[in-house]
Amino acid sequence: MPAISAPETTEIYREASLSLVVKPQADAAALSLLKDTVYGTKGVRYRQTNQEERLRELYNPFFFHLYEEETLLGVYCLDHRVVEVPWGWVDSFYGRYLAVTSVAQGGLWSFAENAGRCLPFSANPGSVSGVFVY
Numbered sequence: 001m002p003a004i005s006a007p008e009t010t011e012i013y014r015e016a017s018l019s020l021v022v023k024p025q026a027d028a029a030a031l032s033l034l035k036d037t038v039y040g041t042k043g044v045r046y047r048q049t050n051q052e053e054r055l056r057e058l059y060n061p062f063f064f065h066l067y068e069e070e071t072l073l074g075v076y077c078l079d080h081r082v083v084e085v086p087w088g089w090v091d092s093f094y095g096r097y098l099a100v101t102s103v104a105q106g107g108l109w110s111f112a113e114n115a116g117r118c119l120p121f122s123a124n125p126g127s128v129s130g131v132f133v134y
Helices: 028-036 051-056 110-115
Strands: 010-015 018-023 063-067 070-087 088-102 118-121 130-133
Touching: 028 051, 028 063, 028 070, 028 088
Parallel strands: none
Antiparallel strands: 010 018, 018 063, 063 070, 070 088, 118 130
């Protein structure tokens, strides 16, 4: 049994029209985005297959959905796992999925220009697990 349970649908951040919602599963828009996402920038580009089946195989997923108004901009999944290390068992999170709509994507220069537009997120209160840049 997981030591940390994925929360029911919970809005964890809101600023103006942007909101970050954590859910125990990907919603329909997120699943569609994951299915349509092409990974890679130069050279080899690929899509992941069998998304619905693979999502069911996650141990204890936390799906972070970033919305502008009601439109999904991106989704990130952390899968909670308890792993054994030499001194015992510890809670850990594995970043499994990241997908961002094409209109919300940017490159290095876009990131630098928008560095002030960062939205921290956390699976645990009081700590930052990552950052969405919008």
